[in-house]
Amino acid sequence: GFRRKSIKGEGKLGIMAKFNEVQKKRRAIISESKRAKHGDPYTRKLKQKAQPLAISGKRKRKLFKKWRRDQKEAVEKGVITMEDVEMAVADAAEGMLVVVVAVATDLVFKLGD
Structure with missing residues (x-):
């Protein structure tokens, strides 16, 4: 049988590393869109909301x-x-x-x- 040589970065660890990078970019895009919608227009910082007063x-x-x-x-x-x-x-x-x-x-x- 033909067996391919393993390349560094492939396998389970390589796939997870790629997924982590994709997930990191996705989180960055989501946070940027939140900052654009809800953040301060000049600093783009999100506002700190007060805790709800209702008690469970x-x-x-x-x-x-x-x-x-x-x-x-x-x-x-x-x-x-x-x-x-x-x-x-x-x-x-x-x-x-x-x-x-x-x-x-x-x-x-x-x-x-």
Whole structure:
């Protein structure tokens, strides 16, 4: 059988190296088009966007769970009374923006819409 001599740069590594170059050029083209559309007209730099204010449901549940645990510990230690906790819960039920401060843990949560 006829067997071709291998040329340096061919084979799996050579193919991947070629693909990496193609991918690098593709990314550069995409980023340039984004800069042209959304970037600053003079510097072509993309703007830094602010993080969204919405909290995911999973994160909200996690924060509430931690907050309830801290409130329970504070009540057990006697730092805050049960009336304080009930008032905060009642205010939250009315749909107002509530700031609850747990004195024992110096923990502040802003709850609301």
